[in-house]
Amino acid sequence: GAEQKLNILDYLDDLHKQKGNGTIITTQSQDIRTFSPSCSRGDRTRYFLKVQDGCDYYCTYCTIPFARGRSRNGSIAEMVKQAETVAASGGKEIVLTGVNIGDFGKSTGESFFDLVKALDRVEGIERYRISSIEPNLLTDEIINYVATSRRFAPHFHIPLQSGSDEVLKLMHRRYDTALFKSKIQKIKSVMPDAFIGVDLIVGVRGETEQFFNEAVRFVYGLDISQLHVFTYSERPNTQALKIDHVVNPQEKHERCKKMLEISEKKTHEFYSSQIGKTRPVLFEHPKKGAPMHGFTDNYIRVEMPYEKNRVNTTCKILLGDFNETGDALTVTRIIE
Template sequence: MIDVHTFENKTAAYYTLGCKLNFAETSTLGKILEENGIRKVRPGEKADICVVNTCSVTELADKKCRQTIRKIARQHPGAFIVVTGCYAQLKPEEISHIPDVDLILGAEQKLDILQYLGDLQKKQKGNIVTTPTKDIKKFSPSCSRGDRTRYFLKVQDGCDYFCTYCTIPFARGRSRSGTIEQLTAQAREVALSGGKEIVITGVNIGDFGKQTGETFLDLIESLDQVEGIEHYRISSIEPNLLTDDIISFVARSKRFAPHFHIPLQSGSDTVLKLMHRHYDTDLFARKIETIREKIPDAFIGVDLITGVRGETEELFEESRRFVESLDISQLHVFTYSERPGTQALKINPVVPVPERHERCRRMLEISEKKLHDFYYKFQGTTRPVLFEQPRKGAPMHGFTDNYIRVEMPYRKEWINTCRPVKLGEFNESGDALLAIEI
């Protein structure tokens, strides 16, 4: 039984590392605590509770988590520190030895945080509450706004793929998802609260509905009927699960933006096999061609990993040539990092770390050119833009339906509204086009 008086006049600070899915879940954690009388801490105020939602996608991510926890302990002396997320699920014992950590919650317990806070008394060593990954069954719905205009709607969690380089199935468990009825209701709530854009997120969203007999296509068709939402964006979706029917639906839909984010990871079939990916470069190239045929204006972002074990110089060059040949808009490039417990550790040869970073740099050069060319192609055209709340002193900014960043002078009445604008020249930093009011 939770003693609500324990939480009277308490404040909480929230810290999120990693993916959009984590941000959605942190937002839900905040709502849970707020509904039980725990107010979000104000700037400069010391918090009674600090919640850290962690990432563990790379060794660097683990290091950032540890640094963040220590920094929080200094900023909020005496606070009850809760650590959750992927790092907490994978390495709870390691976290329990970090000074000032009081509670470590695994993936299954994350959104049941109230049950484990107790009397908020500091501990000598962090209390660990986790479920073995193989036993994680529950799907916990989450939807976040954060500090920006767009919302992130979690529709799926976990993964059944077990790629050789990846720890996500061990951190989040097997694939599971919400129901269409449940998720469509959440989208309606976003619309009623004034939300205009929703990003559909998860670990492997194309795998949606395995337990319920529903499909991802069924889901997006239902979401498309929710009045009040201007744009939906589909976050990362596996190429083998991005069906032609999904692409065709986006092409004709009322609200789904012409925007795709598709993980490639390598442009070499040999490396894709070493990774245990579920497609080859021929399939990937066909997906890009289908999108361009049906939605010529679409923004296409692609994930890539450089320097994985087994990626020889020749195979990297093969990957680089394939990536250059694709009619895509941008690359999101990650440098490979060894993760304990993954099958990739058995693969040779090992790419030296400096060479991994050099390959990353070369791929980023390709990305910069492709993004510039994509923006350039739309100069002088008119596109709808959803404008966001800018930082103090910063220019107004927003994104077109096909994800071109635009800037213009501040207009308060334009915040969280979708307006057609003409796309002009590049801004001074070259990362956005200047919007011209029409």
């Protein structure tokens, strides 16, 4: 089990006793129930708090339930304690992570919404971001709460995987395009400037040209900010291997390219819509010789000349035009 990887030394003696291929099955994936909390800090100013692990969804293309086990989580009290530790160390931003974070609470009788409300009360943390959350688990009460929250950012990352209802059925996803679209519309109705990132998989088994074209039309019509596009690759022992119609590698490449072009257009349009607006920015440690950068609450990358005293501080700024490379907005002026 993945949760035992830190204890690998404990199993080495048993490995010497094995015959044949030397494989040790320590725990069947369906029996994994332990949760190992972690909160890590990368090279940026933000922290990543794992609130959940495993998944009870058996999508036809995915091996995560077999590799990571059943859905499980720590308690809200434990997560709050982790956030308080981050605040005490000077951390300002936390990203909530997990395999299926909207499923939080299954092993403790709590809920993800309860977790959001509890974390929002932790003093010292200025900003939380919710990482990938299933559309069917992103409830209206969560969206409404984020819209008025003191600390949760207007930034969502929602897996769509396909914009074709027929392909979603083949994938065994738990929603259709109508539900997905309603979630986007709900977010935008209460947070017009929210950044919305969307996961897509192209070239899955069963994705005919007709179904792909349906997906293109659907995605193009969504009021979103960015696409994260993945090219389907087959995984042993998945149910997807039983589906007819295999997409050849060249066609997968072309479909990926087409979706990425849509993504670039969506991101440029979203950035353009924010020019001239005032947003809070948390500035990060820049790389040597690079301009200072940071992200607004709604995930606009911002650049300005380096000022050491601005690192890991939040400032309200007036957003300017695109920088020279077109991947960030400039700062017209710092307001406070």
